[in-house]
Amino acid sequence: MKFRMLLWALGLMMKKASKNNPDFKKKLVGKDFAFQIQTQGGITRHYIVKNERVTSTSGPAKDPAFSISFKDADTGMLIMTSKDKNAFMKGIQEKDIKIDGDLSLVMWFQGIVKHVKPKGKKKK
Numbered sequence: 001m002k003f004r005m006l007l008w009a010l011g012l013m014m015k016k017a018s019k020n021n022p023d024f025k026k027k028l029v030g031k032d033f034a035f036q037i038q039t040q041g042g043i044t045r046h047y048i049v050k051n052e053r054v055t056s057t058s059g060p061a062k063d064p065a066f067s068i069s070f071k072d073a074d075t076g077m078l079i080m081t082s083k084d085k086n087a088f089m090k091g092i093q094e095k096d097i098k099i100d101g102d103l104s105l106v107m108w109f110q111g112i113v114k115h116v117k118p119k120g121k122k123k124k
Contacts, residue, residue: 003073004058006080007037007045011056013116018053024115027108028052033065035101035109039073066101066109 017024031049038044038060046061047054070076070091079091088110091097099106 003077004043006077011045011047014047014054017116021115024112025052027112034061035066035105036061036064037068039070039076041072043073064101066099066105069098071096
């Protein structure tokens with residue numbers, strides 16, 4: 001359940017960033033494709049990048065440009081929320097993550113995610 005919420009929240013944050021974050025919006029210029037993040041057990045959410053906006057919907061995309069598949073929801077949650085910058089690569093090496101499709105777009109996705117992560121509260 002937590003992993004589904006994480007995927008939903010990621011979509012919400014990307015949607016908001018595509019409207020309000022100039023750095024994020026620049027990364028969307030000229031992009032028109034769908035991708036999905038899923039578990040091998042069937043949790044799937046897809047994201048559509050089009051017209052410099054990002055939207056998301058539960059379930060698989062018809063023809064995703066790439067898919068990121070986690071071994072299971074717990075592994076996906078652990079890797080996607082890790083502060084370790086190498087967690088994703090470690091997950092691939094350990095076969096906890098399977099990538100299908102355009103690897104250059106996977107790298108693009110990893111680059112844009114830093115623009116949507118919630119910022120920590122400022123200390124007074």
